[in-house]
Amino acid sequence: MRIVIAEDSGLLRAALAGLLIDAGHEVAAAVGDGEQLLRALAPGGVDACVVDVRMPPTFTDEGLRAAVAIRASWPAVGVLVLSQYVEERYAIELLAGGTRGVGYLLKDKVTDAEEFLEALARVADGGTALDPDVIAQLLARTRHHSPLERLSPRERDVLAEIAQGLTNAGIVKALKVSEGAIEKHVTSIFTKLDLNAEGGHRRVQAVLAYLGQR
Amino acid sequence: MVRARGDRMAPFPWRETAFLASGLVVGVPLLVVCALVIALSALTIIVPGAAIGSLGMLVRLIGAEPARFSTLIGRPLVLRRPELSGSDARSRWRAALADQGLRGWIGYALVRLPLSLVQDAILAAVTIWPLLMIVSLARGLVTGAFPAAGPFAPGSAGWPWVALAALAGAIAVITLLAPMLIRVLVAADARLSQRLLGGSHDLSERRVAELVEARSRVVSAADAERTRIERDLHDGAQQRLIALGVSLGRAESRLLRSDPDGDALKLVRSAKAETMGVVADIRALTRGLRPPILESRGLDAALSAVASGLALRSSIQVTARRLEPPVEAVLYFALSECLTNVAKHAPGAHVEVMVRATDTVVRAEVRDDGPGGAELSAGGGLSGIADRLAGLDGRLWLTSPPGGPTVVSLEVPCAS
Numbered sequence: 001m002r003i004v005i006a007e008d009s010g011l012l013r014a015a016l017a018g019l020l021i022d023a024g025h026e027v028a029a030a031v032g033d034g035e036q037l038l039r040a041l042a043p044g045g046v047d048a049c050v051v052d053v054r055m056p057p058t059f060t061d062e063g064l065r066a067a068v069a070i071r072a073s074w075p076a077v078g079v080l081v082l083s084q085y086v087e088e089r090y091a092i093e094l095l096a097g098g099t100r101g102v103g104y105l106l107k108d109k110v111t112d113a114e115e116f117l118e119a120l121a122r123v124a125d126g127g128t129a130l131d132p133d134v135i136a137q138l139l140a141r142t143r144h145h146s147p148l149e150r151l152s153p154r155e156r157d158v159l160a161e162i163a164q165g166l167t168n169a170g171i172v173k174a175l176k177v178s179e180g181a182i183e184k185h186v187t188s189i190f191t192k193l194d195l196n197a198e199g200g201h202r203r204v205q206a207v208l209a210y211l212g213q214r
Numbered sequence: 215m216v217r218a219r220g221d222r223m224a225p226f227p228w229r230e231t232a233f234l235a236s237g238l239v240v241g242v243p244l245l246v247v248c249a250l251v252i253a254l255s256a257l258t259i260i261v262p263g264a265a266i267g268s269l270g271m272l273v274r275l276i277g278a279e280p281a282r283f284s285t286l287i288g289r290p291l292v293l294r295r296p297e298l299s300g301s302d303a304r305s306r307w308r309a310a311l312a313d314q315g316l317r318g319w320i321g322y323a324l325v326r327l328p329l330s331l332v333q334d335a336i337l338a339a340v341t342i343w344p345l346l347m348i349v350s351l352a353r354g355l356v357t358g359a360f361p362a363a364g365p366f367a368p369g370s371a372g373w374p375w376v377a378l379a380a381l382a383g384a385i386a387v388i389t390l391l392a393p394m395l396i397r398v399l400v401a402a403d404a405r406l407s408q409r410l411l412g413g414s415h416d417l418s419e420r421r422v423a424e425l426v427e428a429r430s431r432v433v434s435a436a437d438a439e440r441t442r443i444e445r446d447l448h449d450g451a452q453q454r455l456i457a458l459g460v461s462l463g464r465a466e467s468r469l470l471r472s473d474p475d476g477d478a479l480k481l482v483r484s485a486k487a488e489t490m491g492v493v494a495d496i497r498a499l500t501r502g503l504r505p506p507i508l509e510s511r512g513l514d515a516a517l518s519a520v521a522s523g524l525a526l527r528s529s530i531q532v533t534a535r536r537l538e539p540p541v542e543a544v545l546y547f548a549l550s551e552c553l554t555n556v557a558k559h560a561p562g563a564h565v566e567v568m569v570r571a572t573d574t575v576v577r578a579e580v581r582d583d584g585p586g587g588a589e590l591s592a593g594g595g596l597s598g599i600a601d602r603l604a605g606l607d608g609r610l611w612l613t614s615p616p617g618g619p620t621v622v623s624l625e626v627p628c629a630s
Contacts, residue, residue, distance in 0.1 A: 008449075009449065009453035009454075009457070011453060011454055011457040012453050012454075012456055012457040012460065014457075015456075015457040015460035015461055015464075016460060018460075018461075018464060019460055019463070019464055022464055022467070022468075054448070054506060058509075058510075059445060059448075059449075059506060060506040060507070060509050060510035061506070061507070061510040061511070084448060084452065084497065085497065085501060085505060085506075085507065085519065086519060086522075086523065087507050087511075087515065087519050088515075088518055088519055088522055089507065089511050089514075089515035089518060089519070090507070090511075107456055108456065108459070108490050108493060108494075110456065110459070110460050110463070111456065111459030111460055111462065111463040111486055111489075111490060112463060113460075113463040113464060113466065113467040114467060116463075136522070136525070137519065137522030137523060
């Protein structure tokens with residue numbers, strides 16, 4: 001894959017580039033702020049980018065804004081956002097444009113090479129990669145009048161796994177339950193959330209319902 | 215009897231007397247220079263800044279007054295000096311005219327002499343006159359040379375009682391009435407002088423205003439410092455530790471391929487876990503300082519993350535607009551501390567956070583349905599919140615009956 005890295009710390013940028021090259025990817029560019037990131041994507045041919053939320057000049061949410069802009073301008077490019085803190089607000093803003101080809105991970109996750117590369121591959125492939133901590137945060141909040149309140153705790157667990165981008169088979173492995181039980185839970189979730197659309201699209205809707213619950 | 219009273223009596227106020235007398239000495243030049251200033255100010259239309267020199271002299275003369283006050287009567291006289299700065303005489307004169315405090319200084323220069331004249335007349339009446347009477351009566355008693363007529367003449371009605379009563383009266387005046395009167399005159403003088411020379415505001419009011427301003431500067435500085443520390447830790451230690459973690463992660467995946475059963479893999483894994491533990495510690499620390507999302511998205515977003523991070527069942531409603539950074543920071547600190555308290559003492563409770571702002575004040579409430587019984591102990595988390603709120607004139611209330619609910623309410627003034 002051709003990947004662009006946007007990270008303002010030179011040390012971390014080099015470490016990430018090394019990690020990706022180790023795994024056989026091509027680092028098309030490694031930049032230090034949002035503006036340079038958008039410029040690096042302009043020529044095209046990039047499969048995914050890894051973006052730090054906090055970059056110059058304001059050191060608050062540059063990366064997030066760049067990521068939102070990339071999702072609008074280059075929907076085919078997977079965007080994996082890295083953040084020092086888990087901020088559900090950022091996750092919600094990032095996912096507002098849909099859950100295709102997007103990820104939000106706590107920065108620590110980059111130290112888990114296999115998991116990180118897997119998440120990046122999933123995002124580049126049009127999938128979703130959400131940090132379990134982000135999911136946990138979103139789950140912890142009880143919001144009044146949210147359709148999610150109708151879900152049982154087990155169904156919430158299953159929805160959390162769906163939101164992370166896992167397939168039914170993946171959920172079977174993660175929650176250590178039978179395929180049949182998962183299918184039952186998933187159907188129940190779709191029913192309780194009033195999702196009528198077909199197949200995979202319903203999974204996306206469920207995740208959006210889950211993330212957009214405010 | 216007399217001894218016993220004498221023990222309790224204050225000594226004669228010599229210094230205060232000298233103070234009242236010295237007013238005359240100071241008053242004369244003040245009046246002269248002040249007259250000069252007023253006379254020359256008429257000339258400024260023709261000669262720009264003609265009076266500025268004499269005004270400077272007046273300011274210097276009054277500038278010596280605090281020394282007279284403190285050495286003679288031990289009272290401070292705090293001057294609010296008129297603004298006489300400027301590049302040339304004309305602009306300095308203009309600055310002086312615009313100065314509210316100058317009127318008081320001119321007034322002081324004008325009244326110093328007449329006031330001291332009145333004071334010293336009273337002083338003379340209660341000291342010199344009885345003193346003369348005592349001397350003349352005492353001399354009469356010793357030499358027998360009494361006046362030939364009047365109440366003190368030997369042979370007149372009531373002799374010698376009237377003379378003795380007059381003597382006793384004169385002694386009473388000089389030992390009891392005079393000291394009291396002198397002290398009253400001095401106190402009134404000091405108050406009037408302070409009011410005229412201390413600027414348009416009352417001294418304490420001005421001091422309070424200064425302190426409030428200084429305090430808000432300290433709060434802002436501390437806030438900026440917290441932001442800086444958070445950023446330094448993020449850009450420095452945290453990034454380097456994560457980069458180190460990435461390197462260890464790469465080493466881990468290589469070892470996984472080449473030597474999956476060796477000790478090296480175990481060592482690298484534990485080193486990585488340790489490194490990421492430090493990263494988590496620093497994150498917990500910096501989160502409490504001033505998270506960047508507070509700046510970029512405000513209180514609601516920042517608090518939501520705190521509540522979820524603590525795995526609390528919560529609802530957060532922030533209907534306030536974006537507030538000044540120090541106010542947002544103190545609210546974030548206070549409310550996240552409250553949420554941490556709930557997580558610690560009532561982990562299963564449902565917690566509601568509400569933040570509302572009017573034009574002048576922002577009010578917040580944290581209500582949980584936990585077991586109650588919380589207290590504001592010195593050095594505890596809640597009293598820490600109260601202290602930091604106090605830095606912005608904010609306040610905190612706690613109600614927490616046994617059995618709950620616990621409600622922490624707080625309010626902070628804010629600019630509209």
